[in-house]
Amino acid sequence: MIFTKHIKPYSILLLSVLLIGCSKSQKLEVKSNDIYLKILGTIQDGGIPHMGCNKKCCKNYFLNQNRRMGVSSIGITNLKYDTNYLIDATPDVNFQLESLIGSANPSEKLNGIFLTHAHMGHYAGLLNFGRESLNSVNIPLYLMPKFHDFILNNGPWNQLVTLKNINLFEINADKELILDDNLSITPVQVPHRDEYSETVGFVIKGKSKKALYIPDIDKWEKWNVSIVESIKNVDYAFLDGTFYDQKEINNRDMSEIPHPFVIESMKLFDDLEIKHKNKIYFIHLNHTNPLLNSNSKEYKYVVSNGYNVAKEGLELKL
Ligand SMILES: [Zn+2]
Ligand SMILES: [Zn+2]
Numbered sequence: 001m002i003f004t005k006h007i008k009p010y011s012i013l014l015l016s017v018l019l020i021g022c023s024k025s026q027k028l029e030v031k032s033n034d035i036y037l038k039i040l041g042t043i044q045d046g047g048i049p050h051m052g053c054n055k056k057c058c059k060n061y062f063l064n065q066n067r068r069m070g071v072s073s074i075g076i077t078n079l080k081y082d083t084n085y086l087i088d089a090t091p092d093v094n095f096q097l098e099s100l101i102g103s104a105n106p107s108e109k110l111n112g113i114f115l116t117h118a119h120m121g122h123y124a125g126l127l128n129f130g131r132e133s134l135n136s137v138n139i140p141l142y143l144m145p146k147f148h149d150f151i152l153n154n155g156p157w158n159q160l161v162t163l164k165n166i167n168l169f170e171i172n173a174d175k176e177l178i179l180d181d182n183l184s185i186t187p188v189q190v191p192h193r194d195e196y197s198e199t200v201g202f203v204i205k206g207k208s209k210k211a212l213y214i215p216d217i218d219k220w221e222k223w224n225v226s227i228v229e230s231i232k233n234v235d236y237a238f239l240d241g242t243f244y245d246q247k248e249i250n251n252r253d254m255s256e257i258p259h260p261f262v263i264e265s266m267k268l269f270d271d272l273e274i275k276h277k278n279k280i281y282f283i284h285l286n287h288t289n290p291l292l293n294s295n296s297k298e299y300k301y302v303v304s305n306g307y308n309v310a311k312e313g314l315e316l317k318l
Pocket of ligand 1: 044045119121122215216284
């Protein structure tokens, strides 16, 4: 077990402000010492609108100049210490940090970033922390060993290290990292296209609840861990729901971009009691995924079977 603390001098000041009754306004009803997570985005790496898509799913976003739908990301807040953690730095990180910490200075209010893997949607947003944009100061960045070396040895990422915008820490699979009292995070390694880094999901353990976040995995069957048993051991499971079924994409070779189809996952989870199915939130949805439309028959089918589709802005206590 690794123990780490990032107590900065102003944390004491922030804590005292917190203790005299300052609390965030938010949808979830929280007490001053609560820990909660927030869904900051739910879409596959390419986001919505997806470059090059002229189908119904994306056309209106381009036409109306609507803001993108955020790529999959989770924020964690511990109100007791006024600490905030971000899982994945997506291309939408500017909106997502605003959603997590408001207009506060991220160098002061963001106590750590955890990255699942080196694919566009999960780490490209790191560039926003560099000199050309935020120019952050020593934000802790937690990475698996191969990912750590990749960032350290390749531009433009290593400039963030040399300019001390970020401060690298190595994490290891299945090693619990204690963040604050009653808050820890454990990386779980999963099979995926690991060109530049390992791929992990995270188990986030709060005061009374545990969440599992696996936005990308090739197929559940390729994993040496039982996803069914993992679901039983947590309170929330945010799982790869990239594609609903194989009919969804007809212009790409699906064997090059394997994901568990939602219908395959539902089949695998079929014997789970309803209380376990209720914990599951499909996330990391491709722009083509019919689950993005709550009026679709696919959405209604998934929800009527006890599952959830992750929604941006959802907050849950840990
Ligand atoms: Zn992804
Ligand atoms: Zn589209």
